Amino acid sequence: MRTLLVTLPLLAMTIPAHAAWLHQCPAATDGAPPRYVVDDREHAPGCTSVALVAGADVDAVYPLAHGEMPEDVIVLNGNVTDGRFAVSEHELPSTARGPARPQPMPLHENLLRSMDVRTFGAEERVQAHLENGHLRVTCRAGQRAAGAILTGPWFMTRANTALAAGYEARGGAFTWQVADAARQQRGDALDMGVLAAGAKSARLTPPAALDRAGWRQFVLLCPASEASIDVTALAQEPAAAPKAAPRATWVWRPGDWIDGGPALLDWAAGQGIRELFVTVPLTGGAVRDPGHLAAFVRAAGARGIVIYSVDGDPHMVLPGEVPAAVRRVRAYAAYNAAQPADARLRGAQFDVEPYLLPETVLAPSRRDAAYIGMARALKAAAGEGLRLEFVVPFWWGRNPALLDALAPTADALAVMDYRTDRAQIVFFAIPFLDWASAHGRQVRVALEAGAIEPEVQRRYVKATSGPGDLQAVDVDGRQVLVLLRKPVASTDARMYRLAGTRTIDGSATTFHKDKPALLRQLPGLEQEFGLWDGFGGIAIHELR
Template identity: 30%
Template sequence: MTGEMEHDEPILLWSSRVAVATPAPSRIVIEGSESDGRFVPHAVRIPDDGPAQTMKVPLPVGENLLDRLHARPFGSEERVEAERSQDGLVIRCGEGTAPAGVVLETGSFHFPRAAHLRLVVAGLGSGEQFGLSLVERGGDAPSPPQVLLDAKGGSLKLPPSRPTDVPPSRQFVISCPSGQASLRLKSVALEPGLPSRQISNTGTWLWRADAWLQRPAKVEQWAVASQLDRTFLQLKIDKGEVAHSTALAEFVTRLDRRGISAHAVEGDPAMATADGLGHALRRVAAIRRYQIASPPRARLAGLQFDIESYLLSDFALDPTAIWAQWAETIQALSSAWGEPVSVVVPFWMLDSEAGAAAMAAVRPVISNLTVMAYRTEIGQVTALSEPWLAWGTLNGVPVSVALENGPLGAEVHRTFLRAETGSLLLSMAGRRATVSLFSHPAVARQDALAYAFHHETRVNPARISFMNNRDKLAVARAKLARLLVAWPSFDGLMIHALDETHRGFGGPRILLPEARANEPQASDSDLRRRPAAD
C-alpha cells in the first residue's frame, strides 16, 4: 500500500490490540516487513503526542570531533580568524597582547561522565606555540594555558567529571600566542586516559541447550577460539529440577578448566507479572538445588535475568507501574537465589524517571549488568553506553556492553495520521484499542477514528547488527575494548549471536521483537530517545 485507494467496501487486511495512553492519538505507526513487494504488518506502536524531549548526548570517544564542535573566535583585539577547510579547521592569529583564540563549543553534546579521558589534538602549526585548555562553559581561558601544543599537536589530560545526572558543561579553548601564528587542526578526539588498563573480557549467550548437551567438546573449542571468558546458558527445567544435571556439571567443569565461567540466564517479559514471577521462582529454586548439590568446579558462576518487561502489552498504559514490577521481580528472584543477580537492560532505560527509579531499587541486589547497546558504529556504542558506565561507576556495579551479531530483517515503519477517511481505523475500549488495517480508505465512524497513510521509514538492520560480518565485528571488539576502559565500571563485552555459522551455539532467541526493543526510532543525532518516540 503506497497510497489511499477508493473502493466502496474496504477489505480488512490485518488487526491488532494495543494499549493506548491517550484516547485519540494523532499518529499510529505500523511496524512490519516487506515480502515480494508487499507490506506485511507485525506490530502497532502509538507514539507519545507530547513534545519531544531535547536531550544532550555524550561526545563519542575515539572519533574526530571537529565536525561536532562549533568554532567561535574571541578576543578584544579581533586578531583571530577561524576557517573551515576540507581537511579541518584553520586558525590564524595576528600579533597582540590581549587574550585571544578560538572556543570549540560542544553545543548539543556533553562530555562523557565519570570517564578518565585525554584530549588529543592533531594538526600542523607554524610560528609561536598555541595553547590548549578545558574550561567550564562561560569561563575564561587560563593564562598560561593548561598545555602548549607543538607543531604537530598535543594532548591534555582531562579531570573525570562526577557521575551525576547533570552532564558536565565544558568547552575547549585554543589560545593564540602573542606573536603571529597559524594552526591547521586536523582532528580533535577524546581518548582513554588510562592506557595501561586493559579489559578484553567477552561473553555470549547460549540459548539452545541442545548444542552443549549434544556437542560439548565442539562448543568448548568454539568458546576458546572465540576468546570468551564467560558464557550464559539457558537451562532446561523438567519436573521441577534442572534437566541433564550431570551433563551440565561436566560442561561447566570443561569451561572452568579453560578459564571460562558459566552462568545461567533466565528471561521472559511475563516474569514481571504475578503469574510469571511464580513460574520464575520455581525455576530459580531448581537451579539453586543444582548449585547446592554440585561440587565447586561444576557450580554456575551466577544467575542472570533478561526480563524485557517493556514488551508487555500494558507497558504503554503505565510504564511507571511496569518498571516498578520489574524491580520487585528482580528483588524477589535475587532473594530466592540467595545472592545478587545479573540483569540485562535496554540502553534507554535511564532516560525515564521510572526506569532510573527501578535501577535504584535493584542496586542492592544486582552483582553486575549488561546494557544492550545494539549499534554497529563505534561512536554510537560509546554514546549509548555512557549513561550506564557512569551509573556503574557511581554505584560500584560492573557494566558489560552488548553488541548484536544475529540476522535481522529489514523493518518497515508506516506512519498514519488522523483524518476523516483512511485505511487505518482505531476502535477504543477503555484504555485498550483495536487497530484495523484495510485495503483502502474507510470513513471514520462514531466508534472508530480514521487514520490516513502519511509516510514510510525503513530501518537498516546493518545499523543494529553486525550480521555475522566477522571482520567488522573483530575490528569493533578491539576498538571498544580499547576505548571503554576509560570508565572504571567497564567489565567487557557481550555479543548476542556471536557466531551465526554455528546455529544453535549463540543463535538469537528472538529477532524482530528484540530489534524493536532496542531501536529508538530516531535519527542518529537523537540516539537516546525512547522507543515510544517517533
C-alpha cells in the first residue's frame, strides 16, 4: 500500500553538471518554499550549504517533510519533466517490526482455521485440541469454572452479524462466551448462547455491551458434568438482510445538468444511479437560477433520483477562505427554505482535501484543527434544514480522533476508497462504517473510474557498499534527497542505490480501463457493506 504524502511544490533549482554543494536559500517571496541551488561553490550568501558526494551529477532535489527520516528503503513516484525526474509522492517504508495490526474478523470463513486454543480451570479437568479448523474439547466433571479460550488475529466490526457454529455435544450443554480487553483483564466474559447436546448448530449473537473493536477472545465453558464437544465450523454470518442503499456519482460540469438535464437523468436512471452530486452556480451569495434548479430537482425526483450540491477546493480549509465557504452553505440553505419539499436539495457535499496544500500554506500539524474548524462553521451555517456531507480520504481511517471530532458536524462522510482489489476496498471501508454505526451517521464508499496518468516508481535501498544513485543529506535538520544521474561511490555519505524501476498504470486505483469489472464487483460490495446500519451506498467517481 502506498501512502500519499503531499510535498512541496516544484522547487526553484539551479543544477549544473558535476556539482558538489547543495545550498538551501530563503524563499524569494514570503510563504514560498525555500530555493535549492546546486553548484561547485562551498558557500552561497544567506544560504545553508551542505557538501555533496564528490563527482555528483545532480538530476533532482527533493526535500522531505519536517521530521521525516529515511531508513533502509526509499520509494519515489513521479515522471521525467524537462529532462529531470520530478517526484510527485514518496514512501519511506519502516524496517522496525511492531505488533501486527489486527484485521477485521472475516465473513463466511471458518474462524477456527486461524485460531489458537488454551484451557483454563483450577481443577485441570479440560483437554482441548484444535487442528485443521476442527475443535475438540473434553471435560471431566467438576464444580469450578473451566473450559477453553479461543483467540485470533482480529477485531470484531459493528456489522450486523452473528456467529454460526456447527457442532456435536455429548453429556451436557456448553456455554459460549465472549470477552473484550476490559473483561479479559478482569477475568470476565459475556454470554452469547448455549451449545446444547442433541443439536447440530447454534446462532450466537454478540451482546450489545461488548466492545467489538476491543475483542480479545471467545470462551467455551464446560458444564459441571462430564461432557465433550466437537466444533466443526465457526463463522461470522449476516444476522439480518443487508441494508439497501443507493448508488451515486458526481457531475462536476454545471452545463451537464443545466443544458443537458433530461439526457443526464436518462443516463443516471439507466446506470441505476439514485443520487447525483452536482455543481450549483451561485451569484451574489445566492443560487444563480433557482427556478431552473428547482425544475431539475423535481424532474430528478420523478425518476427516483435525489440531488446534492457539491463543492471542492483545498483552500476552503484556510481561515481566510472559510467565510466564502460559509456563504455557499447559506445560499443552499436559503434555496431550500424557499422551495417546496419536492424541489429541495437533499444536502450539500464538500470535497475539501487540505493535504493537497503545500506545508508552506498550511502546516501538517495544523491540518486537522483547521478542517474541524471549517466543518463546524459550515454546520452552523447549514442549520437543521440542510444535510452536510464531507468527502475524506481512506487513510483518515487511521485517525480516529479526527473522525470522532467530525461526528457532531458531519451528517455523512464519503470515503475515497480508491482501490480496485476487493479485499483492500473492504479493509479501508470498515473503520468508516464502524464510525458511522457508533455515531449514528452515514458513510458512502467511493470508488474511482476516471483516468489516472501512469507514473514511474523508483525504489532505492541503502548502499552498504559500492556506488549509490541517491544521497540523503541533512539541511538544518530537514532531510533532502539528492537524485543523481549516474552512480557515485562514497565511504562517508548516506547513499542509496537504485534497486528497481517500474511503471504504475493506475490499475490498482481506478477501474477506468475495466469498468465492467467495477460493475461486477458492486453487488457483492453492497451486500457486505449493507450489514452496517450506517452504510449510505457506493459512489463512483467519473462513471460517466
